[in-house]
Amino acid sequence: MRDQLATIEVPDLGLVVLCGASGSGKSTFASRHFSDTEIVSSDRCRALVGDDESDQSITAAAFDLLHTIVERRLEVGRLTVVDATNTKPADRASLIELARKWDVLATAVVFDLPLDLCLERSRERQGRVTPEHAVKRQHQTMRRTVKRLRKERFGKVYSLGTAAELDTVQVIRQRLWCDRRDDAGPFDIIGDVHGCGDELVALLGELGYDTDSSPIVHPDGRRAVFVGDLVDRGPGVAEVLDVVMSMVHADAALCVQGNHENKLRRALGGRNVQPTHGITESLAQLDARGSEFSARVAAFLDGLISHYVLDGGALVVAHAGLPERYHGRTSGRVRSLALYGDTDGESDEYGLPVRYPWANDYRGEAAVVYGHTPVLVPRWVNNTICVDTGVVFGGELTALRWPEKELVSVPAARVHYEPTRPLRAHGDGAVGAHGSNGVSLVDLSDVLGKRSIETALGGRITIEADQTSAALEVMSRFAVDPRWLPYLPPTMAPAATTARPDCLEHPDEAFSYFRKAGTGEVVCEEKHMGSRAVLVFARNPTAAAERFGISNDDAGVIVTRTGRPFFSNPGVAGTLLDRLRAAADATGIWDRLGTDWLVVDAEMLPWTAKSAELLRRQYAATGAAGTVALGTALQLMASATKRGVDVEALTSRTAERAEHVASFVGAYRQYCWDVDGADGIEIAPFQILAAQGEVLARRPHRWHLEEIDALVTAAGGSLRRTDRRFVHLDDDASVAEATQWWQAMTDRGGEGMVIKSAQTIARSGRGLVLPGVKCRGREYLRIIYGPEYLAPTNLERLRKRSLGRKSSLARREFALGIEALDRFVANEHLSRVHECVFGVLALESEPVDPRL
Template sequence: MTEISIPEVALVLLDGASGSGKTRFAREHFGRYESISSDECRGLVSNDPNDQSATQAAFDVLHTIAAKRLQAGLLTVIDATNVQVDARASLIQLARDHDVLPVAIVFDLAESVLLEHDRGRDDTPRGARVIRRHQGQLRRSLKGLRREGFRGVHVLSTPEEVASVRIVRRRLLTDFTDDHGPFDVIGDVHGCLPELETLLGELGYAIHRDDTGRAVDATHPEGRRALFLGDLVDRGPDSVGVLRLAMGMHQAGHALAVPGNHEEKLVAALDGKRKTMTHGLAETMLQLSQESDEFRREVREWAHGLVSHLVLDDGKLVVAHAGLKEAYHGRSSGRVRAFALYGDTTGETDEYGLPVRLDWAADYRGQAVVLHGHTPVQEAEWRNNVMCLDTGCVFGGKLSALRYPERELVQVPALERYADPIRPLTAPRGSQAGGGAPASGGAESGRAAGSARSTSSENASQPGDQAQPATPRAAGELRSADVLGRRIVETSLHGKVSVRAEQAAGGFETLSRFAVAPSWLPYLPPTMAPSPTSSEPGYLEHPREAFKAFAAAGVERVVCEEKHMGSRAVVLLSRDAETAARRFGGEPGESGIVY
């Protein structure tokens, strides 16, 4: 039996001359809708599957169908000859556009077999001349298929091999959807071993040590697991100790991990491919030089084997070092890995010499929670179902973890300032959709604010949409697209509340005309529900019906008082003007508001 392993989500090209049995193979091994036949597409556009004059239109249809399937994250099989380089190139580009891997299954059968199959075709035979041309084109390009961009090439040379094939669909390396946790997701450690051990203790883990007292594992009595967001090394006092503990937990099944850009640079340095040793890498390499060759090999293999991002809990949780836009969740390509490690960058550098990053989280509207690190912030906050857990421990800030699915933030303060940031830490951007109050410092455990979050079914990027660069957004900038359109607001007490587009438009107009700045509106007082319309002639409401309604609702005591319209007020006070500017976007001198 010939076993062919393909990713669960991929673009599979069946390559072979006419008469090689591609269509029969597709019917036997793939689902009814998974395979797209070029002959079928010709028939759709011309009523004749053999009409060669309709080939261009047929392939336009084929590419459109394939693109829509790949956008939806579905395995897609192309049943066409695919013997020409140009024909394959357009399909390989299609796979790249949707960040899936292209795979080729090649039918390199003998000419005599092809001619025999051709004579037995139900439709019009192609003839010996066409088959010989196809066969020649295929064999001339056979050795270069991997160079063209195929990540898997499987060649079948005999009818017996074709008949014995077994297709095995392998899960993507990022697919942890059947792992439901619970997890304790930990932000950038950067060699801060004392703080990591303290944080694990706050989270309820027991540290296990070897004979020399070094931390080599940590277990939780309730079976929880840590999930490291990368950048375990560099800048801090004990990168080797952090690696030893994280690797031990991971190998024992007590932790998961994704790589950070500092792990990628460490692997390159261990391979001798990195000449510059900046941002703490030199110190980490010096620490590793004092370890055994075996330990250095283990570090290299472990860090090299980490997957760019993980999709967990039925797709409800996505973790990546620098975050990940929705179109990239569960996808496989170089640009997805680059985004996961470095974020959405413009290719330019700022005045500090660091990459200019686009604020992708401001435009995120996905259902999945995205947890990341990479860009140190002063406080961990929810923004559009996204939280950055890098709170700058190595720079004297805090080491942060989020309990998932509880959404409880746990933090410990840095014991000291081990390094100075090149760029000042990012301040919170204020209340956003899914946002909330910033977490306070110190060792603490509290529910992270922002349990209400919203998603838009009209404005959200659909899974598989071709990635477009996020438009830079200034701090405090408001956009109507954040609130307009039909959307679902997920609340902690009342579940999901649907807001229709016309309701959102009405609320948008009211707030635009009559309200204070939205950044000052973390709370709107509820309106008392009116009593039922009175059945008494001449009355809109009557005490008799009102008392009956309260009694039916189980209210035993009713206080009656004269009603004054507009009598309520909300007073919002900040600690000082600096806090008001940072948290609510207040103007200079403003420390609060009454509305």
């Protein structure tokens, strides 16, 4: 008599196939150990298709549905339990094929209960009794084929033989070896070592590890993660293995298997391997240490796995890299890709396999750190980075600090092994980032149709299909190259309508909004009389090519709110960017931020620099027509008065209208002055949005304004300072002073101010606080609402304007903008960045009053 089965172990992600005749207890077992959503039952599928669990006439359709559900669950990475008889090899084969397709482990649980018990339980079923002959046939088939389950590629097979066993067995869920999502590090991910022992110790010392201790550990608890290829080619294979094995044993390090470890493992196991690429030297060094050491090495290599998923899924480490769909999966295919990468079967001029540049198409959220193909300089490409810098070939040994994303390297002591192929700038022919070697940048399917975009600040934001269609024409016909476009600025909501009789907007309402949101300090920034612009530029053309994957003579762009080039003459943009770049050089901001590129939010002055045609055709035309018409009317009324006609009331109203028109003309003329190319154009930067390694838009506004003040000073007149007042909302004097400043500024014809939380990003009980509230002056609003908007009847009508939709739009667009910057700084695939940028533009097609 065999021992009673006590436990069944199933992977967190996998396929569990229940096999047994009707009445053997499969459904009872499934409901006891798995959730309803994890169970895919053939009977339930019959009911879903034909309203009757026992209707055998719809079995084919029901199993089509069953296989569809199983595939979709495995595709998205969910444990799936198939509750069907599954007694025939052909029935199981289709399920095994799905497990192989989606790279998950398959577990079989056999319900080998006595036939009499199965028949008895089948008779006791309510409403769906399986015929006795069918139960007998199922039982016989199961008994006849159950021994083949291992050959059918089930990873584990469990058999339940008695009712007592069925009632007492426990199901234990096991996390896959590669799944260490709960391990957040911090880590130091070290590239291919290849037997360079001295360099490894030197690098660990540079990283702060105590290299005098045994095993080597970090005093602050950091751990090393080795990307594989510890062995072969170098002189210190045994020493490297000593260090790494002891660190792994002490939980001071993790290690994935490289292709060279796999080959050495097979050699130590007695397999015939080709004596190439340094394995002969490795075996000789191990032999010199004795058989006991070789046995420990063999056991260590046997325990190495293909890849690790770490830090909540934000980090994946695999020797040759790994496309997203294989993260956290386990199969021979996953192992092969992780160890060797994907090849097309061709060889290069050096006789080495041509590897598919998977990183150019990578769109995953997890950062993938890998080695295998040495590069001269590690570069982030679509949130992936190769840290094999060819130490054994005379290059460097490199580590990536995580989560800091800082690179630390030590040089090779000498050339230990002559490379077959010279080191390349970025590995596998990939030059630059984001598809700069000719791969597809953005696909139409990335943006068309209804979209749901997950954002850190605003949750899931939905873009309707008609909105994406409206934005597509702008992006495809007028926008700059998407590689230059990591951000579009959000719309801005105005202050709530004031009850004051002489104006439509006043700071009181804006301050009240931020008080209610729980914001203690705000900054009031002068609103410039210009047009919003985003400046994306690099320190030099080389830096532009490295980060953006594209360069032009200007090493940057200036774009409008819709992503179009701001100037029709590219030379103007180039001159302005040179001026800003020179100011950045003078202030040392590049080195201070550790960056070679910046994204800056700014205002371009004068307004006519972009909107001269709009001014001539709309505002100037309105002003001229009103001036002429009302002036003529006043002349006619003066003549009528001389003739004794009483037109005093009409003359008064007309004179008042003429004053309104004159004020309207005076308002827009302040936005206009002559320019000659770049001369006369001013840039008023107010926020530095992003730089290498950081979304600076999250820093407090005080930091931004101080940094920009330094740029303005260094620029010597080509940049304009943004005046501001910091206001403590619980300080009445502070509020009054800012209000008086606004009043004086707008009385002089100024546009007004923007009030923002001093902390840049703030939340209240209702969610995200508006990033900015604009409060515009009386005279400026004539441009927006017309010359006579202050007439009592017009003003009363305008007080009924609704701001809810505009405020919602501002929040959503702000969340998308920050999300785009987050993804861009994290080096995610361009399509991931662009879906957010495109989403901002798409939301602009919402039916919101443009005057708000």
